[in-house]
Amino acid sequence: DTEVTQTPKHLVMGMTNKKSLKCEQHMGHRAMYWYKQKAKKPPELMFVYSYEKLSINESVPSRFSPECPNSSLLNLHLHALQPEDSALYLCASSQASLGVWDEQYFGPGTRLTVT
Amino acid sequence: AQRVTQPEKLLSVFKGAPVELKCNYSYSGSPELFWYVQYSRQRLQLLLRHISRESIKGFTADLNKGETSFHLKKPFAQEEDSAMYYCALVSYNTDKLIFGTGTRLQVFP
Numbered sequence: 755d756t757e758v759t760q761t762p763k764h765l766v767m768g769m770t771n772k773k774s775l776k777c778e779q780h781m782g783h784r785a786m787y788w789y790k791q792k793a794k795k796p797p798e799l800m801f802v803y804s805y806e807k808l809s810i811n812e813s814v815p816s817r818f819s820p821e822c823p824n825s826s827l828l829n830l831h832l833h834a835l836q837p838e839d840s841a842l843y844l845c846a847s848s849q850a851s852l853g854v855w856d857e858q859y860f861g862p863g864t865r866l867t868v869t
Numbered sequence: 870a871q872r873v874t875q876p877e878k879l880l881s882v883f884k885g886a887p888v889e890l891k892c893n894y895s896y897s898g899s900p901e902l903f904w905y906v907q908y909s910r911q912r913l914q915l916l917l918r919h920i921s922r923e924s925i926k927g928f929t930a931d932l933n934k935g936e937t938s939f940h941l942k943k944p945f946a947q948e949e950d951s952a953m954y955y956c957a958l959v960s961y962n963t964d965k966l967i968f969g970t971g972t973r974l975q976v977f978p
Contacts, residue, residue, distance in 0.1 A: 794971075855959045860912045
């Protein structure tokens with residue numbers, strides 16, 4: 755399996771809801787990433803997990819809460835979001851080799867709409 | 870500051886015409902640069918990276934350190950090349966991938 759999968763494909767949620775985005779890869783990658791992509795803009799890094807530990811948090815508001823339960827799974831828990839959080843949320847994974855940049859493989863994304 | 874600049878939001882050409890998507894960067898040190906492509910309704914994927922010096926789908930890109938550029942070129946555009954193209958560099962200080970704003974390439978028949 756050489757793909758990163760993301761569920762759900764689409765999500766509509768109210769500002770008081772709690773929901774989660776899920777990302778999965780079975781390529782043996784040990785680094786996983788969450789990006790946010792607004793329409794016609796490049797992806798913006800949110801979080802990086804390396805060997806199941808959070809290594810980068812790009813000053814993301816606490817209403818976004820990442821979780822890496824194991825090396826294949828990455829979740830993004832959402833609570834009390836704002837309409838401006840509506841975007842495409844991309845997950846990516848890479849090998850996490852030391853001292854070398856590895857190609858990041860992207861998932862198809864979850865399109866989130868906050869109403 | 871580390872930055873990637875893609876000056877053109879949209880580039881439109883006819884099939885068979887040469888294509889050049891511009892990318893300039895700002896980085897202290899030796900950069901590692903990439904081109905990513907996002908076809909309609911498909912996931913973002915790596916097209917090429919400068920260290921591999923490969924030609925992928927007929928596209929090439931040469932790193933010009935003097936001009937701090939990494940322009941993407943193809944001699945004869947095809948309709949299937951229509952997509953969003955992002956130039957990116959990796960910041961080894963922070964281990965982050967920094968994307969440019971992207972150029973949409975439209976190839977008309």
